Amino acid sequence: MSAAIQKCLSCGNLFFPARLFCPECGRENFSTELVEHADVAETTRLADGTLLATLRIPGGPSVVGRVTGGPASSGDRLPLANNLSTTRGVYAYLPDPSQTSGQQP
Amino acid sequence: MTVSIVGTGQSPYTRHPSAGTETSSVIARAVSNALNDSGLRLSDVDGFAVSSFTLGPDHAIDLAWRMGLRLSWLMQDTNGGASAGGMLQHAVRAIEAGDANVIVLAAGDVMDQAAFSRLVASYNKATEDHLAPLPMNGPNALFAMLTTRQMEKLGLSREDYGRIAVAQREWAADNPGAVYRKPLSLDEYLDSPMVATPLGRYDCVPPVTGADAVVLIADPGNGTPRAKVLSVRASYNTDQQSGDGLVAGLRECAPLGWEQSGIGPEDVGLACVYDDYPAMVVAQLSDLGVLSDHDDPATFIKARLATRLLPVNTSGGQLSAGQAGAAGGMHGLAEAARQLMGRAGTRQVAARHAVVSGYGMVLYRYGACATMSVLEAAR
Structure with a gap:
């Protein structure tokens, strides 16, 4: 289980969502890095029960995901996925249509 | 100017x-x-x-x-x-x-409702691709998490944010143009239904x-009578969405904005700051230096904002007057000018200088655009 994150080939910085030019070094050559985990910074629960979270990717950006499969709180390290998986366990869903097709929650 | x-x-x-x-x-x-x-x-x-x-x-x-x-x-x-x-x-x-x-x-x-739904679902490509599918229907959840960060950083409580909402509703009572004018108590604020924890109904700006x-x-x-423009500054994409959103681009505008206007934040008699959520009122007053680094934020809200010692968002702000889409920033500019020209009716304040902030365009996690204007009452 992992999520695709953009990596600058020149300076190594990670970005999500993807950029056109690297805001750090200005280059435009990127690769895709598969990141397995991120740390929950904050969560918010919506009126319908949906749990969303800001997650910090180690050495990379903060991203917004949906916590699926159970609860999570600040400090928890969660697996990341670009797909809604049927796998059991708690993970953070990070939608990215470039990595999936027709995937709906 | x-x-x-x-x-x-x-x-x-x-x-x-x-x-x-x-x-x-x-x-x-x-x-x-x-x-x-x-x-x-x-x-x-x-x-x-x-x-x-x-x-x-x-x-x-x-x-x-x-x-x-x-x-x-x-x-x-x-x-x-x-x-x-x-x-x-x-x-x-x-x-x-x-x-x-x-x-x-x-x-x-x-x-x-239909226009709002369309707008927030396709606000930009990042929203379409990475937020709407979560699902996330609008920015409430993003500013809920921003508010949590601010609460932890500044030691603020829901009561503190409630005092902002209540104070602005009190101003709205004297604004015939506000959509919500009925007095709001702190208990009503605290007891309101949760929209996205920790944000309740009265934390979220109503679209109008x-x-x-x-x-x-x-x-x-x-x-x-006129509102003379002393300075206007703008900042776009200041931190590439890599920060916590608690410091807006407004902080970059402030030094030159004050220098060009010839006054400082302590001289302001009216602040009209962008108030899509109470946390952004705090963030922007802080960025402008009106809420200084020496102030305790909770005390500032209670002693200056809630008491009207410093008039803030005298129209009721967007939280009570409403957010008319892209007019969210124009609302504060018009209110400041109206006040400085002495045309604010029963909510008129005796301010010579006003500061106005604009904030907008949530790229992914928070807004990327900020503006600061300083106005002076003149004839």
């Missing part, structure tokens, strides 16, 4: 626009009201700028044509809550450069249909 606002106008805000209400008509009403307020005529206008999310398929030129304007200066700004400051910045330079003499700035939208406009001219120097 030698440019002033000499008229303001609003198209009445409403939560429930009648069927068939068109954005162009809503904006045109605000323009007409602003010109009436200024004593100028449509034929005097030679510059026009507009911001709207729902004007399409029309653009600024279509709207100008339908209003019968003949212009030497025209612009359209797409930066939502920061568009008023952006248009003001350009308009001041245009008048100073001689490109136009009388410029009307307008912003507004028809923002019923409406528009605001201001009229700008070179200083007339004939005793006409």
Whole structure:
């Protein structure tokens, strides 16, 4: 289980969502890095029960995901996925249509 | 600078626009009201700028044509809550450069439930691709998490944010143009249904249909009450969405904004800051230095904001008056000018200087655009 994150080939910085030019070094050559985990910074629960979270990717950006499969709180390290998986366990869903097709929650 | 606002106008805000209400008509009403307020005529206008999310398929030129304007200066700004400051910045330079003499700035939208849903689902590509599928229907969840970060950083509680909402509702009671004027108690605030923890109903700005406009001219120097523009600064994409969102680009605007205006944050008698959520009121007052690093934020809210020692968002702000789409930033600019011209009715304050902030365009996690304007009451 992992999520695709953009990596600058020149300076190594990670970005999500993807950029056109690297805001750090200005280059435009990127690769895709598969990141397995991120740390929950904050969560918010919506009126319908949906749990969303800001997650910090180690050495990379903060991203917004949906916590699926159970609860999570600040400090928890969660697996990341670009797909809604049927796998059991708690993970953070990070939608990215470039990595999936027709995937709906 | 030698440019002033000499008229303001609003198209009445409403939560429930009648069927068939068109954005162009809503904006045109605000323009007409602003010109009436200024004593100028449509034929005097030679510059026009507009911001709207729902004007399409029309653009600024279509709207100008339908209003019968003949212009030497025209612009359209797409930066939502920061568009008023952006248009003001350009308009001041245009008048100073001689490109136009009388410029009307307008912003507004028809923002019923369907329009709001469309807007937030396709706000930008990052939203379409990475937020809407979560699902996330609008920015409430993002600002809920931003508020949590601010609570932890500044030691603020829901009661503190509630005092902001309650204070603004008290101002709204004296604003016939506000959609929510009924007094709000702190208990009502705290007991309101949760929208996205820790945000309750009264933390979230209500979308409305409406528009605001201001009229700008070179200083007339004939005793006409006016709001003289002392400085306008803007900042875009200051941190590439890599921060916590608690410091907006406004902090970058502040040093030069104050220097160019010749006053400091301690001189301000009125602050109209962008208030889509109470946390952003705190963040922007902090960025501007009005809430200084030496102040305890909770004490500042209780002792200065809630007591009206420092008037903040005297229209009731967007939280009580409503957020008319892209007019969110124009709302505060118009209110500040109205106050400085002595035309604020029963909510009139005795301020000589006002600071206005704009904030907008949530790229992914928080807004990326910020503007700061300092105005002075003059004749």
